[in-house]
Amino acid sequence: MINVAILGYGVVGSGVYKVINDNNSHVSRRAGDDVRVKYVLDLREFPGDPAEDVLVHDFDVILNDDEVDIIVETMGGVEPAHTFEVKALKAGKSVCTSNKEVVAKWGFELLQLARENNCNFFFEASVGGGIPVIRPLINCITADHVKSISGILNGTTNYILTKMAEEGLAFEDVLKDAQKKGYAEKNPEADIEGYDACRKIAILASLAYERQVDYEDIYTEGITKITGIDFWYANQLDASIKLLGLAKRQNGVVYAMVAPFIVKQDNPLYGVCDVFNAILLDGDMLGDVMFYGKGAGSLPTASAVVSDVIEAAKNKGRNIPILWRPEKRQLGSVDVFETSYLVRVSGLKAVDRLKETFGNPSDELRYERNKEEILTNEVKKVFGNVKFLMGQDGEEVAFVTKPMSGAEFEKAAEDFVVENRIRIADL
């Protein structure tokens, strides 16, 4: 008998309870032993709920019960989740969690504790919800040097960007609609500013490059500045706009970032729409592989947690080594990272300055009359050989740069009134 305790009976925790019970004979056969939920920990009461009989309010009841083999942590948040996980592992109980904050921040420490106590720390559900990606990264894509990982890691933002692309709606309108439908939270900051994706790419980068990547070090840009006009230009490039978590080795340095990217039609991530997630990995021998599925939701996420429970049950008393060293990975700066950009400029700063200070009406008139031509010439002068796109009106000039470093771009862009600039994914 394998006894499981679930900490936190929310969306994922209740899903774990359901998967273990509804698929019990299947789960037990796969685990090689009968699996049952002995405890559910939650501060709330759940009268009438099937979990009522196993509900406890005190973590120590679970910790002090020697029969408990595996602890599922689905509380979310950093504390007390992290402390409970530490205590569980020190007591030799394996921990399976969907908690990306704790994994991103304390993953290497918890893995070490598991190693020291002959148990396991598994976290398949912390990235990509139900999509198997952590274990494939650890057990399958082992012969390759990982050249890059790029992922659509957040369903909320992917839903918003998909609706903007398909229906030509503005960001704010789609966000409101997503909040109504329950796809976005009341406080959507963690999603739309990219913080959620940032934790997830930190975990993937730590595993792929075997050292601790601190999420605080990851350059993170959300989707709030994306407009319908950006999609109009993306369309001309046979591309869409996706919020990507990216980790990449470039000239021997590892870079990690979260930002909106132009994703072209020949990139397998292009077709990943709505709330779906996908992780594209490029190995030096393997080429591109992609993992696709539901990145959130009670049962898909719970399915991944329970696959961890099964793995922990199969390996009771035996630690499965996972390479994630505590030494910190120094990430390359986005100033050095090279990429092409889609850029929209609406004016020359010099002209604005001129207007403000001297205000020569005839110069201004000449500029307004020939704005597009003057802007275009200035872009050619500063950015060199670029690909111009068809504008919606004469108000702005849009173009695609050659690959350039972040610093080079910033310097070149200095003279212009930049409406937006979006990096271009290079597959």
Add this chain to the structure above:
Amino acid sequence: MINVAILGYGVVGSGVYKVINDNNSHVSRRAGDDVRVKYVLDLREFPGDPAEDVLVHDFDVILNDDEVDIIVETMGGVEPAHTFEVKALKAGKSVCTSNKEVVAKWGFELLQLARENNCNFFFEASVGGGIPVIRPLINCITADHVKSISGILNGTTNYILTKMAEEGLAFEDVLKDAQKKGYAEKNPEADIEGYDACRKIAILASLAYERQVDYEDIYTEGITKITGIDFWYANQLDASIKLLGLAKRQNGVVYAMVAPFIVKQDNPLYGVCDVFNAILLDGDMLGDVMFYGKGAGSLPTASAVVSDVIEAAKNKGRNIPILWRPEKRQLGSVDVFETSYLVRVSGLKAVDRLKETFGNPSDELRYERNKEEILTNEVKKVFGNVKFLMGQDGEEVAFVTKPMSGAEFEKAAEDFVVENRIRIADL
């Protein structure tokens, strides 16, 4: 030190040699021990090749060397590959192979031998080339009952169908082009008749449903009957045509088949083009997940084999149990399997028979003049409520049926001159 012997220095075998050597420090770190290729077995000589120094021509040299821990079988074909694998496992040497014929036919037997001799039989590369799918099926998607697996499992046919769709070319012309480019073999039968995909879906079905699925039992239909006109109709359905290996539980019965399917745009397999492969799995908790990548090629396939080598090295002396019972899975008949069809009919058999026997010229004239209308009415009468598609000319009538069993379809189609009928994937 982990000593590896590679049997067969062809496309995949030489790739394995290259991956182990080029990524040696990485592979060894992941394996937890130094990995080296001690022998390469091939009947041919390879003067000047880096493998020349380790080349042997006699399998017994390898079998009798106690230092050899892992045998990579990349010879292909059933014999002597199967016999070599049996001998290796009996000697306690783990076997890692890309040989789908041997795995499909002898997988359960070889797994049992591995269990009995405390070693491992791994075969990640036998399906989907470099795409991790076997190990995810065994280790990740364990909490779910698998509702269905559908896969684009053969790169050659996917390349041919992609070119037919994109360039409106005829099957024979694309096949010739594919043969020129080396994407199709001189004798393309195994690919275009679906035999290759059949072995692969047999392996996936055996693992997903835990019992031996004999590939001889799998209904297999190739792509040779697909024409440009079929793509013309598929286009009207916002769909393409893909050769799918399908395993599915329907009304409690497991079905397996290989056949061309109409795949709609909202199916993630729709965007899988050219020589790429993908496997879409539907779990009862997880929903849809898809694995995508290069299904063939020297280095991608070798990458998967070497990930097996690493796993075998990490688990030296310890068998990893894999559920694939020898009891045979009785598959449901395609006569009972329910699906919708895209059907093209060009005439009524009754009219043909009439012409042959009595030959009433005025009846025939009336029929020829009103053929489309008569055919359409007859289709409505026999198939009930169907969705008609826009025809290219008045020569045939095309429509989509409601879901019906294979037997029901055959019976309904009896009265018509059927040009083609293609099943419709139901995602």
